[in-house]
Amino acid sequence: MAELRMVQAVNRALAEALAEDPTVILLGEDIGAAGGPFGATRGLQEKFGPDRVRDTPISEAGIVGAAVGAALSGLKPVAEIMFMDFITLAMDALVNQAAKARFMFGGQRGVPMVLRTPHGGGLSAGPQHSQCLEAWFCHIPGLKVVCPATPADAHALLRAAIADPDPVVVVENKALYAMKGEVEDAPAPLPIGRARIARPGRDATIVAYGAAVHWATEAATALAQDGIEAEVIDLRSLQPWDEATVLDSLSRTHHLVIAQEAVEAFGVGAEIAARMADIGFDELDGPILRVGAPFTPVPFAKELERAYRPDAARIAAAVRRTLD
Amino acid sequence: MSDPIALFRMMLTIREAELALARLFADGEVPGFIHLSVGQEAVAAGVCAALGPQDSVASTHRGHGHALARGMALEGFFAEVMAKSTGLCGGRGGSMHVADLKRGMLGANGIVGAGPPIALGAALAHRTRGTDGVAVAFFGDGALAEGTMHETLNMAAIWRLPLLLVCENNGWAEFSRSDTQVAVNLPAWTAAYGVPHVEVDGNDVQAVATAAADAVAGLRRGEGPRVIEARTHRWRGHYEGDPQRYRDPEEASRMAEHDPIARARAAMIAAGAAAATLDAAEAEARDAVAAAIAAARAAPPADWMAALNGVYAPAEV
The missing domain is CATH 3.40.50.920 (Rossmann fold)
Incomplete structure (x- = not known):
């Protein structure tokens, strides 16, 4: 049992997944050398290298599109979109490609990717850095959406999302990143869909x-x-x-x-x-x-x-x- | 030099399949929208001849030729486009989503400019997994106006990924001349990102195959992305049924001069091939297409329960 901030629980889930599964990769803006804008990926590039924890250009459509292609080609990509507001730039990749591939290709293959993104206000971040857009994705057949409220759930839901064979949007509330809570050392898996x-x-x-x-x-x-x-x-x-x-x-x-x-x-x-x-x-x-x-x-x-x-x-x- | 008869056969298969689709569409046996690549067969056949089973292809809305050149079986192809349960996608995708994931064919795509980022991700997967696989994205000259094209080329360039972008430059962006839509030409565009560009006669299947083999060899050596621009002609409308009021009828009358199949045939005859052999290849392509259509006609319609249960992976029990 450890007391972790939510952002540290996210970091731990990512580190565990990277260590356990060589097909897991992380990609996003400033997630590597900089450790992520909120520190969620801090230290991971040093530990797992720049190929598996990949800093991308400021290209949201490209990041999520590449995650779809990588997921169709044997990897489990975890893409980070720095603020949920920026997901507007990647809607095609998420909605028309990731969500539909399993269905429209007749079940030949799924898209086992995760999109992590922080939502929420309270930081005076203004109209384009504070929105809660999760309902959009709940409306799209083929996507799953989770939103943890505690560090333990942030860890468990992210592990579940990475293990899931379908695309999962993991929405993290940025005002909760600093919240502390107990996270078990080896928690039981938490299925997606349980309140x-x-x-x-x-x-x-x-x-x-x-x-x-x-x-x-x-x-x-x-x-x-x-x-x-x-x-x-x-x-x-x-x-x-x-x-x-x-x-x-x-x-x-x-x-x-x-x-x-x-x-x-x-x-x-x-x-x-x-x-x-x-x-x-x-x-x-x-x-x-x-x-x-x-x-x-x-x-x-x-x-x-x-x-x-x-x-x-x-x-x-x-x-x-x-x-x- | 790639096997001329194999390239010829593949172009014939694509041509026969698409002309059959045009008839089936007119007769109401193919629902929805279809976009034919008649006249552009040399690009699909030539590029895919350079690929191995480990490689990946992302296609476009005009993707029948890419799927077939990648080895998608005619039976699964026709059944899909004819909305049958035996379609490779269960009749849930149709013409704009023909895909054969086992053959690295990551799908035709209903969204212009959506394929290149997907191919970029496939290239990233090949690199990360340490295979010598490469990824190819076909795109049209009109797609160059999409932002994803620029994001893709930029990322492929900075990461030196094994990605080949193949522009099927037919001069048209849907219903508009592409030179009225896109301010940059491909040599300037690729030079801006420091990516090698070659232009080939897209109606000369040997030229396409040679350029593709050279590019793929470079990708496998880890030399970073490449762009091939294949100049070709779209013989038909943007979609089947397109009245093409925007197009000069003169242009259509000249296109047969550039027929990649007739040109390949003439080249093989000049090189000593027997006309009977080539005639037989044509008959075989026709027969194979007819058999696939007959099988699709006999197949049950697409299955609603399978579709309803096919949105997510089955829950683990």
Whole structure:
């Protein structure tokens, strides 16, 4: 057992995969000599060499396209896109190539690649370095999407993503990179698609992922002071997502709030709400409520970004509203 | 010099297959969009003749010739384009996605400029795995306007990867003259990245095969990427059914003069080949195509349950 920051847990998962499997390579901008903009790949090029931990030019379409070609040709590439906002430049490679190859080639081969990328605000990084775009990828058949909330999950989900025979987008919340947590020395493999109950409760269910898990837990702590016991579910995996665990919780609490850092409209929460309004309809004793960002770009100014980002108070208010 | 009869046979197979597709398309037996490479067969046949089984090819929307020249079987090819369950891609891809991964054929591609980065990755895989394999990306002259072309050539150049980019320069970017779309010519483009460029007569299959063999040998020696520009002609429209209102009918009437198959035949006759041998090769190509079409017609339609379950790898139990 070691206490690691999330970024160190990512680094450890990458180092383990590189050591165990000679077909694993890393590619991305400044991931080698510089160790990555957030330090996620620090020391890996020294240990595994510049061919396996490859610094690329500033060419997102080329990076992800090359990852697709390498994955079709026997490697397991782990590509890093420095900020999730930059993925717009690589959409063809991810959406039209990686996601579809297994299907459109009749199952001849899959694309066992990973795309790691940080999302999220809170750093005054402005409209083009702060977005949470994960819902786009959840909407694409052929892709898987995970988003860890803890260092242990960042490690385990990245290992699972690298082991997966299909393309997986690993979304890391950059505001959580410095968060510390226990990571077991040899944790059991964590399958993609399993949520965890971050905090048990009987009165309402809060489903969250990424940074919102921590706001939800904070909200649950505040609600407990008023005798409201909210259960917090950390989705961990967004595509596929753990419908059974959410439905089971809803069947016990009969109230559902979904919290996300991303823009609320047309997001992950909308999908969960729609599914639970269908298969969980008989369990509901209140409206399903979503908490997410308003329909604006992420602003730069600290006070604007504070107003923009969801927080524990808004989640707690939503829980009270659905219980009303 | 590459085996002239083998090159001739491959061009015939591609020509017969594509002319058959044109008929099947007109008759409604091939759905969707198809883009034919009639007139450009020498490029596919000549380049692929220089490759071994370990090598990789990424193709374009006009990719039938590349797939067949890479060894994709006619049966799986026709069944795919005719949307049958016995298609090599299960009828889920069709003409724009014919692929034969076991033969290193990484797919035709519906997106202009998408193939070169994929070939770049294949070249990276060959390098990383320590094989002597090389990767080839075919692209059209119109694709040079795509940003991925520049990213690919830049990365291949800085990493000196075993990547051969083959431009099938037919003068057209879909429905527009490519010289109205692209400000740079290939010699200047490649020189800017320090990558060797050769131009060949893309209707002379021996010239293409010789240039490709030379380039591939350089790639295998680790000399870094190469670009071949093969000047050729697109005999038909951008897609089958294209009325080609943008095109001077005069141009079409002149194209047969450049027919790579007729030229190869004349060259072999001049070198002493027996006309009967070449006639027999033509008949064999026709027969093989007819047999593949008959098999595809008899095959069951594409299977919906297989498609529905084919998005991800089967879950491990």
